[in-house]
Amino acid sequence: MTEEQIKTLCKIVVEKSNRPLSDFQKELIKQAIDQAKTPTEMVVAILALLSQN
Numbered sequence: 001m002t003e004e005q006i007k008t009l010c011k012i013v014v015e016k017s018n019r020p021l022s023d024f025q026k027e028l029i030k031q032a033i034d035q036a037k038t039p040t041e042m043v044v045a046i047l048a049l050l051s052q053n
Contacts, residue, residue: 007033014029032045
């Protein structure tokens with residue numbers, strides 16, 4: 001699986017998640033996924049955004 005495919009899959013998971021996220025929060029997470037340069041960076045960015053609730 002390529003990096004782009006993984007990022008796309010992650011964004012789909014965010015969009016379809018049962019977690020109560022606003023559209024704004026979902027967009028922030030998807031932007032963090034797009035801008036991540038490593039898998040670790042992507043996970044850290046998502047966790048940081050989710051912990052703001």
